[in-house]
Amino acid sequence: MSADKNVIKEESMIIQKAMISRNYDAITSKLETGQKMASTFVPGNLNELVRCFGMLNNLPEINAIQAGMRKLTGGYIMEAEKGGHSEDVCTYVKADIGQLGKGNIAPNGKPYPDPDVLLLSYTGCYTFMKWFELLREQYKCPTVMIHVPYQGDGHWTMNMRDYIVKQLKEEVIPTFERISGVKFDIDRLREMMALSAKAEDDLVWVIETAKHKPSPIDAYFGAVYYVGPIFSAFRGTQEAVDYYKVLKKEIQYRIDNKMGPITPEGEMKEQKYRIVVEGPPNWTNFREFWKMFYDEGAVVVASSYSKVGGTYDMGFRHDPANPLESLAEYCLGCYTNRNLPTRVEILEKYINDYEADGLLTNSIKSCNSFSAGQLMMMREVEKRTGKPGAFIETDLVDPRYFSAANVKNRLESYFQMIEQKRRGVKSAA
Amino acid sequence: MGTQEIVTKCQTIYEDLNFTYAREWKAAKAGRKVIGFMPVYVPMELIHAANALPLGIMGGGDQMEVIHGDAYYQSYICRIPRSTIELGVTGRLDFVDMMLFPFVCDVIRNLSGIWKMMFPNVVSRFFDTPQNFEEKIGGTYYIHELQELKEAIEETTGTKITDEALRNSIKLYNENRKLIWGLYDARAKEPWKFPTWELYVIMRAGIMMPVEEHNQLLKDYAAAAHQEDRPKRDNSRIALNGSFCEQPPLNLIKSIEMAGCYIVEDDYVLVNRFLTEDVPVDGDPLANLALTYIKHSVETACKYVPKEEDKGKFLVNRIKQCAAEGVIFAAPSFCDPALLDRPMLSHRVTENSIPSISFKYAENSGQMQPIREQAGTFADSIKLWN
Ligand code: SF4
Ligand code: SF4
Numbered sequence: 001m002s003a004d005k006n007v008i009k010e011e012s013m014i015i016q017k018a019m020i021s022r023n024y025d026a027i028t029s030k031l032e033t034g035q036k037m038a039s040t041f042v043p044g045n046l047n048e049l050v051r052c053f054g055m056l057n058n059l060p061e062i063n064a065i066q067a068g069m070r071k072l073t074g075g076y077i078m079e080a081e082k083g084g085h086s087e088d089v090c091t092y093v094k095a096d097i098g099q100l101g102k103g104n105i106a107p108n109g110k111p112y113p114d115p116d117v118l119l120l121s122y123t124g125c126y127t128f129m130k131w132f133e134l135l136r137e138q139y140k141c142p143t144v145m146i147h148v149p150y151q152g153d154g155h156w157t158m159n160m161r162d163y164i165v166k167q168l169k170e171e172v173i174p175t176f177e178r179i180s181g182v183k184f185d186i187d188r189l190r191e192m193m194a195l196s197a198k199a200e201d202d203l204v205w206v207i208e209t210a211k212h213k214p215s216p217i218d219a220y221f222g223a224v225y226y227v228g229p230i231f232s233a234f235r236g237t238q239e240a241v242d243y244y245k246v247l248k249k250e251i252q253y254r255i256d257n258k259m260g261p262i263t264p265e266g267e268m269k270e271q272k273y274r275i276v277v278e279g280p281p282n283w284t285n286f287r288e289f290w291k292m293f294y295d296e297g298a299v300v301v302a303s304s305y306s307k308v309g310g311t312y313d314m315g316f317r318h319d320p321a322n323p324l325e326s327l328a329e330y331c332l333g334c335y336t337n338r339n340l341p342t343r344v345e346i347l348e349k350y351i352n353d354y355e356a357d358g359l360l361t362n363s364i365k366s367c368n369s370f371s372a373g374q375l376m377m378m379r380e381v382e383k384r385t386g387k388p389g390a391f392i393e394t395d396l397v398d399p400r401y402f403s404a405a406n407v408k409n410r411l412e413s414y415f416q417m418i419e420q421k422r423r424g425v426k427s428a429a
Numbered sequence: 430m431g432t433q434e435i436v437t438k439c440q441t442i443y444e445d446l447n448f449t450y451a452r453e454w455k456a457a458k459a460g461r462k463v464i465g466f467m468p469v470y471v472p473m474e475l476i477h478a479a480n481a482l483p484l485g486i487m488g489g490g491d492q493m494e495v496i497h498g499d500a501y502y503q504s505y506i507c508r509i510p511r512s513t514i515e516l517g518v519t520g521r522l523d524f525v526d527m528m529l530f531p532f533v534c535d536v537i538r539n540l541s542g543i544w545k546m547m548f549p550n551v552v553s554r555f556f557d558t559p560q561n562f563e564e565k566i567g568g569t570y571y572i573h574e575l576q577e578l579k580e581a582i583e584e585t586t587g588t589k590i591t592d593e594a595l596r597n598s599i600k601l602y603n604e605n606r607k608l609i610w611g612l613y614d615a616r617a618k619e620p621w622k623f624p625t626w627e628l629y630v631i632m633r634a635g636i637m638m639p640v641e642e643h644n645q646l647l648k649d650y651a652a653a654a655h656q657e658d659r660p661k662r663d664n665s666r667i668a669l670n671g672s673f674c675e676q677p678p679l680n681l682i683k684s685i686e687m688a689g690c691y692i693v694e695d696d697y698v699l700v701n702r703f704l705t706e707d708v709p710v711d712g713d714p715l716a717n718l719a720l721t722y723i724k725h726s727v728e729t730a731c732k733y734v735p736k737e738e739d740k741g742k743f744l745v746n747r748i749k750q751c752a753a754e755g756v757i758f759a760a761p762s763f764c765d766p767a768l769l770d771r772p773m774l775s776h777r778v779t780e781n782s783i784p785s786i787s788f789k790y791a792e793n794s795g796q797m798q799p800i801r802e803q804a805g806t807f808a809d810s811i812k813l814w815n
Contacts, residue, residue, distance in 0.1 A: 084775065086760075086768035088505070088789075093769065122560060122733075126535045129560070129733050130769035136737050137773055145560065145733055147567070152530075152541055152555025159577075163570035167561055339555070340542025365505045368765055372510065373539040376501050380546060393503060 012247040023233050028110035036180050039115040042309045043334040044123025048192040048236035053180035057233040064095040066107050068283030068397035090127045090366040091398040117179050120145040124336030125369040144175040148331040154342045156332040164328035190320040192236030197317040202244035204312050209251050210301040214271045216254035218261040220300035221290040231309030263294045272297030276350045279362040279370050280305045282394040285402045292408050296415050302350035307335040336369045344380045351385045357418045358387040365395045390414035432653045436627045439634035451484050452524050462586045466529040468674040470703040472718050477598040479586040485636030488512045491678035491793040507763040508791045509675035510540045527552040527585045533731045534766050552585050560733040562723050571719040595714040601640045603707040608647040617751035620691035621661040622654050626682045632698040665811040668694035668753035671760035671767035673729050677790045684797040689808035693751040730766035741777030754811045758787035
């Protein structure tokens with residue numbers, strides 16, 4: 001039985017790993033295959049559209065994460081800072097630029113070829129605009145921007161949607177046609193979007209399983225793997241649909257057997273604390289960071305980071321009947337494109353729906369988009385839910401800003417605080 | 430009025446953290462409204478056309494102690510949002526009826542949401558200017574956005590903005606920009622007559638008073654400064670870049686000047702000259718405002734530059750127009766827009782053989798000695814090589 005479990009458990013991870021390596025191989029051999037490549041961002045990722053033109057999708061954020069997990073980003077960041085980039089700005093950008101300066105080697109050991117087009121999908125983060133201006137300066141390649149207005153009042157308007165659709169029709173699609181030599185085929189796009197919607201249904205099922213007790217998944221550390229195919233280069237493919245089928249089976253098995261999530265050290269047995277996390281994780285010390293949670297019996301039941309590439313759990317699905325409008329709505333709805341009052345509502349809802357013990361904010365030094373305002377958000381969520389919050393500070397890929405001892409102390413006191421609060425409630429009752 | 434008198438008046442207005450001048454303006458007539466805005470750009474014409482006062486809020490400066498604001502922001506975020514919150518929680522902005530948070534960066538963007546939660550009785554709006562500069566795409570979008578903003582202002586002020594009123598406001602702001610660009614040109618020609626710190630306080634006070642009054646004041650100052658006999662020094666001529674949002678303390682500007690630099694170009698208080706050409710008065714005023722922004726506005730870090738070959742062009746052109754001999758990149762600490770833009774701008778100026786230095790500041794920077802030394806050495810090196 002347990003041998004079986006291991007096989008089942010590992011299958012989705014093995015599948016995903018193979019998908020990622022195939023994509024990196026396709027990217028690094030594009031000069032031989034003649035396939036064109038677009039670089040773009042995770043929030044506002046128009047993967048179906050890119051693939052519709054037979055192009056590959058390369059995501060510098062994902063590359064920075066990959067390099068961060070392999071502990072290479074510290075050197076890349078220093079390289080960029082030596083080249084005149086400020087110590088104050090987003091380290092994803094510096095990791096990317098520094099990597100360029102150091103041979104630009106992909107995880108498969110081969111050099112990344114230059115992109116044929118930069119798709120500056122400006123969704124939810126100001127830095128994106130500068131990042132691709134900086135890359136454009138390096139690559140001197142065509143760059144097409146798509147400006148996604150911010151939901152300042154907590155909702156999008158038809159004017160915003162029309163503006164995005166127009167940019168798609170009049171700028172992005174003609175640019176892609178020119179670069180790829182492929183004519184735009186809206187039916188091809190529809191087919192892919194139908195596949196996207198299927199995979200999205202399954203992803204939502206997966207992340208919502210954290211409502212179970214014990215939770216069969218970790219919705220932060222584990223979810224970064226679960227969202228992988230949809231957030232990166234596989235949304236709209238049969239591969240992604242198949243991946244989620246396998247993943248669902250594994251999770252169903254864990255639910256049926258009242259099992260916890262699978263951590264790098266095996267199944268998490270005891271779940272003492274159910275936590276909601278706001279903010280991206282740290283990548284350079286990802287496993288160490290995760291361990292601080294499962295060692296204490298803390299499982300993350302919902303996170304905002306797993307919504308940066310789309311807020312599918314709030315109902316959005318890619319719609320093959322209205323492909324361009326739907327792509328526009330997708331971009332508008334990404335988590336960091338929503339205003340702070342909405343983000344507070346989302347987190348409050350997570351605490352209630354997932355019966356969590358509190359909100360932990362991992363505030364990222366690099367990221368103003370996420371971080372500016374998080375202290376106020378945390379206090380507001382605490383006020384509304386009556387559940388305690390805690391605040392830790394790390395960075396995405398700059399190892400200088402991950403202080404393991406500090407983070408561990410903070411987490412331990414937070415879990416104690418939850419414990420005390422519980423005892424208080426019990427004795428008051 | 431002599432320059433001294435004008436500058437003193439403006440300095441008093443801009444340093445007053447209780448905004449007495451704007452409060453008095455509001456109190457002078459029943460029903461008057463004040464609409465605050467943050468850097469970098471809002472169409473002040475729309476506010477003026479509703480008989481309201483556009484009030485530029487550019488942080489708390491170096492005179493304000495931030496007590497509450499720090500509880501809202503981590504140490505690695507610039508200072509302007511925390512001091513602005515401080516202004517809010519200490520009641521200093523309690524007379525402001527509406528707040529506008531323009532497209533600048535994610536800090537100001539997120540502050541718009543904080544404001545909604547903290548001050549639910551104030552109408553707070555994020556104001557998104559287009560980053561697509563095609564008339565039919567970004568232009569059309571922007572006209573609709575302006576229409577929405579117009580309706581929101583009408584609702585707050587209770588005043589219908591007629592086309593006629595808007596055209597009149599456009600005329601007044603066209604005049605304002607002309608006078609300001611005129612002063613900037615005059616400074617570039619004879620910087621010893623127009624010290625930047627004086628210009629700066631006049632610009633800061635200008636976004637805290639009715640435009641009609643500012644126009645008169647600009648004329649008076651220009652006339653007085655032209656007449657004044659101020660000694661010409663052997664200073665180096667520099668352009669200053671990166672200070673478009675959080676503002677430096679006045680002492681920092683004075684320190685650069687005292688170190689032997691004539692600042693002949695800057696990007697302080699950009700809202701008052703964001704549009705580089707007159708907004709046409711005839712025709713649809715909203716379309717005119719929108720299209721002037723699309724076609725004729727400054728290049729700054731918070732605007733996308735669609736073509737690689739145009740990146741940094743505005744700065745290089747201004748340097749040439751103003752005959753600047755070097756650039757000081759002075760950015761607020763933790764300012765993503767200015768600091769991410771800096772390497773690209775610095776490449777452009779280097780390609781044009783223009784020397785540059787860079788440093789960071791905060792609105793409450795107190796230590797001027799290092800800046801004076803850096804600027805002084807830079808001024809000397811320019812003199813040595815020219
Ligand atoms: S600022 Fe934040 S959202 Fe933007 S690129 Fe950096 S980490 Fe990503
Ligand atoms: S100083 Fe820079 S980072 Fe801070 S709010 Fe202004 S533009 Fe944004």
